[in-house]
Amino acid sequence: MEKKVHLMFSLVMSAFMVLxxxxxxxxxxxxxxxxxxxxWLHSFVIAWVVGFPLLYVFAPIFKKSIxxxxxx
Numbered sequence: 001m002e003k004k005v006h007l008m009f010s011l012v013m014s015a016f017m018v019l020x021x022x023x024x025x026x027x028x029x030x031x032x033x034x035x036x037x038x039x040w041l042h043s044f045v046i047a048w049v050v051g052f053p054l055l056y057v058f059a060p061i062f063k064k065s066i067x068x069x070x071x072x
Contacts, residue, residue, distance in 0.1 A: 010056040018048045 022043040030036060 006060065007056070010052060010059060014048060014052040014055045018051045019044055022047050 023040050026036060026040040026043050030039060
C-alpha cells in the first residue's frame with residue numbers, strides 16, 4: 001500500500017507543482033498572448049516528464065534524511 005501511496009503522491013504533487021510553475025515561467029517570459037496556453041501546456045508536458053521521476057526517486061531520500069536530521 002505504501003508504494004501505491006508514494007506513486008499517487010508523486011503523480012499528483014509533480015503535476016500540481018509543474019502546472020503552476022510552468023504557467024508562471026511561461027507568463028513571465030511571453031506575457032498573455034494568443035500562444036500563451038499552447039506554450040504553457042507544451043512546457044508543462046516537458047517539465048512533468050522531468051519532474052515526476054525526480055520527485056518519485058528523491059522524495060523518499062529527502063524524507064528519510066530530514067526525519068533523521070530532526071530526530072537528532
